[in-house]
Amino acid sequence: MREITIGQYIPGNSAVHRLDPRTKIIVTLFYMILLFLLNNFQGYVFPVAFIVLASVLSGISIKYMLKGLRPLIFIIALTFILNIFMIKGRILYEIGPLDLTYEGLYQGAFMAIRLVLLIVGTSLLTLTTSPISLTDGIEKLLSPFKKLGIPAHELAMMMTIALRFIPTLLEETDKIMKAQMARGADFESGNIIKRAKNMVPLLVPLFISAFRRADELAMAMEARCYRGGENRTRMKELKMTSLDYMTYVIFSTIVLGALISRYLW
Amino acid sequence: MTAEIIAQGVYYQYAQDNNLALKDINFKIDKGEFVAIIGPNGSGKSTLAKLLNGIFVPTKGEIYVDGVNTASKEDIWKVRQKAGMVFQNPDNQIVATVVEEDVAFGPENLGIPPAEIRIRVREALEAVELTEYAHKAPHLLSGGQKQRVAIAGILAMKPQCIILDEPTAMLDPVGRKEVISTVKKLNREEGKTIVLITHFMDEAVQADRVFVMSNGQVVMEGTPRQVFTRVEKLKSIGLDVPQVTELSYQLRKAGIEIRPDLLTLEETVDCLCQLL
Numbered sequence: 001m002r003e004i005t006i007g008q009y010i011p012g013n014s015a016v017h018r019l020d021p022r023t024k025i026i027v028t029l030f031y032m033i034l035l036f037l038l039n040n041f042q043g044y045v046f047p048v049a050f051i052v053l054a055s056v057l058s059g060i061s062i063k064y065m066l067k068g069l070r071p072l073i074f075i076i077a078l079t080f081i082l083n084i085f086m087i088k089g090r091i092l093y094e095i096g097p098l099d100l101t102y103e104g105l106y107q108g109a110f111m112a113i114r115l116v117l118l119i120v121g122t123s124l125l126t127l128t129t130s131p132i133s134l135t136d137g138i139e140k141l142l143s144p145f146k147k148l149g150i151p152a153h154e155l156a157m158m159m160t161i162a163l164r165f166i167p168t169l170l171e172e173t174d175k176i177m178k179a180q181m182a183r184g185a186d187f188e189s190g191n192i193i194k195r196a197k198n199m200v201p202l203l204v205p206l207f208i209s210a211f212r213r214a215d216e217l218a219m220a221m222e223a224r225c226y227r228g229g230e231n232r233t234r235m236k237e238l239k240m241t242s243l244d245y246m247t248y249v250i251f252s253t254i255v256l257g258a259l260i261s262r263y264l265w
Numbered sequence: 266m267t268a269e270i271i272a273q274g275v276y277y278q279y280a281q282d283n284n285l286a287l288k289d290i291n292f293k294i295d296k297g298e299f300v301a302i303i304g305p306n307g308s309g310k311s312t313l314a315k316l317l318n319g320i321f322v323p324t325k326g327e328i329y330v331d332g333v334n335t336a337s338k339e340d341i342w343k344v345r346q347k348a349g350m351v352f353q354n355p356d357n358q359i360v361a362t363v364v365e366e367d368v369a370f371g372p373e374n375l376g377i378p379p380a381e382i383r384i385r386v387r388e389a390l391e392a393v394e395l396t397e398y399a400h401k402a403p404h405l406l407s408g409g410q411k412q413r414v415a416i417a418g419i420l421a422m423k424p425q426c427i428i429l430d431e432p433t434a435m436l437d438p439v440g441r442k443e444v445i446s447t448v449k450k451l452n453r454e455e456g457k458t459i460v461l462i463t464h465f466m467d468e469a470v471q472a473d474r475v476f477v478m479s480n481g482q483v484v485m486e487g488t489p490r491q492v493f494t495r496v497e498k499l500k501s502i503g504l505d506v507p508q509v510t511e512l513s514y515q516l517r518k519a520g521i522e523i524r525p526d527l528l529t530l531e532e533t534v535d536c537l538c539q540l541l
């Protein structure tokens with residue numbers, strides 16, 4: 001579990017790190033849309049330029065970002081292969097009943113690159129934004145939709161608490177696992193069904209403890225005068241700076257260039 | 266001196282329970298006083314603590330915190346701000362993923378302006394001597410440090426009174442010492458009223474006054490010396506006495522004349538030396 005690097009926050013103080021989380025979320029959203037608007041290979045120059053720029057400014061190497069692809073390599077390969085064989089067109093090669101077409105090759109490569117750019121580009125957000133500022137940003141961005149019944153503050157609080165308790169619960173899982181193993185429990189051998197069955201003595205105490213924790217935490221929060229988002233202030237207020245406005249200008253240029261490229265190339 | 270906390274004829278009954286968890290509790294705690302509450306498991310200590318800051322309201326009777334009735338719906342947030350509460354399990358009361366954010370949680374709930382919150386957070390972390398941990402993740406701290414973060418989180422709300430429900434029960438000896446010396450410092454230097462629930466007698470000895478609870482009632486009350494010299498009574502309730510008090514009790518039973526009201530190690534050593 002520890003090898004997964006996509007999206008793990010790398011603390012830093014670069015220009016990208018210092019951006020308002022809202023800016024980074026908005027840019028990431030538009031970046032995703034942009035990727036799906038591009039219709040030819042040449043257009044990828046723009047997202048690639050975006051990633052290179054972000055990498056230089058944030059001090060996070062492209063190599064590191066690509067490392068995050070490793071757990072997803074299977075999905076990317078599958079996308080490529082499916083496209084190669086599913087698309088009809090000029091046949092380059094025949095493998096049994098399957099036709100390898102020129103159009104398939106083109107489309108497969110196009111889709112695979114799109115996926116790579118999508119993963120790398122979006123991982124930039126979480127690589128450079130701490131979980132707290134991310135939740136703060138989401139809360140602020142969603143707050144205009146409160147009137148539509150979207151519980152912005154509650155969602156953000158839930159995310160914060162989840163983030164806070166993940167390490168605690170992992171530690172606890174480890175402890176229970178060791179305790180049960182000392183009593184002869186076996187979590188590693190057998191087929192899937194047997195293994196799932198063996199997990200029961202792990203999950204039951206874990207759930208009981210999680211509910212007790214939730215109960216106590218709720219009481220502790222109330223004791224500290226928590227009463228929802230109403231009238232609540234924040235120690236760290238989000239503020240857009242000239243850095244953010246510059247980012248919007250540069251990013252808009254990239255988007256514009258990409259849109260024009262649809263017609264030029 | 267004026268009273269910080271007043272309990273008048275307080276009864277409490279849990280909804281799904283036929284027995285009374287608290288019966289006819291009456292006391293006054295003065296401003297700046299350090300009170301320890303001891304009592305066997307199930308004697309109602311935690312229930313009482315939760316009544317003191319308005320998490321529960323008395324089934325019968327009244328509790329006043331700094332003149333505010335805890336049962337009054339409009340003033341409930343005032344009560345909780347005045348009487349902060351620290352719980353037993355440090356893991357289950359820390360909300361945020363960064364120490365300073367957690368300390369800020371209380372003042373944020375009170376709607377304090379950001380600049381003021383920053384000052385309070387800094388001061389609170391200084392008071393518990395955790396300034397250099399401001400940007401750390403709470404789960405990386407030791408138990409004693411986590412419990413001090415919890416205390417800082419209460420301090421940042423500027424309470425007059427801090428109620429601690431067995432804050433050291435889950436800590437190692439080092440952590441226990443850290444927490445108790447922090448609590449004593451807050452009492453001495455900042456004049457905070459302290460209500461410390463504990464099952465460690467050596468902690469209770471350090472208070473100005475000790476309440477002993479049994480079966481939902483306060484059955485004994487007095488200075489540590491007054492309370493702990495009544496060894497037989499304490500034992501009949503199912504409580505221990507501090508080790509040195511036990512020692513002098515046993516010595517006296519064996520016919521050796523020694524002061525019955527020994528509480529600290531130094532006193533005892535002195536006394537024993539005189540005997541020799």
Ligand SMILES: Nc1ncnc2c1ncn2[C@@H]1O[C@H](COP(=O)(O)OP(=O)(O)O)[C@@H](O)[C@H]1O
Binds near residue numbers: 305
């Ligand atoms: N949530 C609850 N519901 C019902 N009964 C409870 C609850 N919490 C505590 N009690 C009962 O109230 C009594 C006092 O409990 P408590 O205040 O937790 O004691 P202490 O903290 O001294 O160990 C016990 O008899 C206990 O069983």
Ligand SMILES: [Mg+2]
Binds near residue numbers: 310311312431
């Ligand atoms: Mg208790």
